[in-house]
Amino acid sequence: MADAASIFIIPPPYHHHLSHTSNSSFCTSIRTPILPTQTPRRRNHSHHHQTLVVRCCITTTTTANQKKNPISWGCDTDSLENASALQKWLSEAGLPPQKMSLQRVEVGERGLVALKNIRKGENLLFVPPSLVISANSEWSSPKAGEVLKRNGVPDWPLLATYLISEASFMKSSRWSSYISALPRQPYSLLYWTRSELDKYLVASQIRERAIERVNDVAGTYNDLRLRIFSKYPHLFPEEVFNMETFKWSFGILFSRLVRLPSMDGRVALVPWADMLNHSCEVETFLDYDKSSKGIVFTTDRPYQPGEQVFISYGKKSNGELLLSYGFVPKEGTNPSDSVELSLSLNKSDKCYKEKSEALRKHGLSVSQRFPLQITGWPLELMAYAYLAVSPPDMRNSFEEMAAAASTKTTSKKDMRYMEIEEQALQFILDSCETSISNYTKFLQGSESMDLDVTSPKQINRKLFLKQLAVDLCTSERRILFRAQYILRRRLRDMRTGELKALTILNGFRKFFK
């Protein structure tokens, strides 16, 4: 699935990063998009005379009118509602016969399950380009598409707007069966409230990433509204194009958009292929196959009939999977797992100003997050630690250290400053230990945590979010424990080594005396 780093009109803040189980009884519909009036927007290519017959808003309550004739975007993913309509439409629209079918599954609620024996190395899917939603797709409201393109709107916000526009056309959009089978409320941290993020992710740096993302989505929507929607209200009425509908469409993009390497990294929604769930045990990914002219993936393991077929959403940490897809893999199963460690310059440092200036020059700030993996940490983190602990007489090296701490600096040598190596390692260890104690406090407190619910309906949701947070924090703390162990051992070896050297030196001194 696509990486979300480059979606925004407003550039996202710099991220310094490399790269469960589902609960089917969980009620997802706490803030459900509902269309109160059920008449679709009419196709009308002359925008001057376009009559908007739909009034769309997102509510948390259901009116009598909606109860009578409920129409909403998407469906509940814990049911197979709309799945057969999707499969029927896909095969009529040109999807060749498949070796998999859409079923209820244990991992991921709905997923694709093998109908026949599938060999390792087989190509599956073959979704033709005509069934792919990309920035070039035709709009049911061509004028709306023209306006966005004329204004140079990038792919992600363009696709988010496209999805809302097509959803509002309901049955008269060619994507109606696809949109009806999309989740009504995508699982992603976009749907956690600020107080849920603060409460459940208090120990994890993912909380900040989620807040940044929520703000980026809001900023992107506001930017579109100011620059474009407010100038063409007949094409982009606020009842349809609003913050809630954008949250939904971005939630869909974060969890389903695919980057296709063979199409110059173009991003696309690929109906059917986006029903495949992620496994950390496979490495295969979706791509365009020039010879068969379709979106395919090549299996990297065999499957028997009845087994769920998986792809990889990329080498992502558990936190990143929670952020975009709303799930956390079982502890210890994700080889790409990492935790972000936050390092900060000490405000009382005599060279605080010079150091922060050097960092700023290289796009870094006085407080910076770095990924730790079970196998180690990046050179950038070590460089930042050297800078943080270096004394004033090393000011000539500040610039070099800051450059090495930036991921933007490509040529990197494994620089070492032996004279401050011990302090740098101790500095990282201290940060690890602060972080570990925050995780431990959260995990211990989570057992007796007040769920803060006002209605019984909310209990399932809160329990589900809490479990996701506990799973994430357990896996992140595990990596920190490993780093703590390695750092302590290194420091101990250094100190005993120094002690030995000192004893020998003293021996020499005595000898000369």
Ligand SMILES: C[S@@+](CC[C@H](N)C(=O)[O-])C[C@H]1O[C@@H](n2cnc3c(N)ncnc32)[C@H](O)[C@@H]1O
């Ligand atoms: C591309 S969609 C896959 C199809 C999805 N299961 C559905 O029913 O629409 C991605 C979503 O599937 C679910 N998912 C994918 N892999 C999962 C996994 N290993 N464990 C739990 N949920 C998973 C998450 O809800 C994620 O947001």
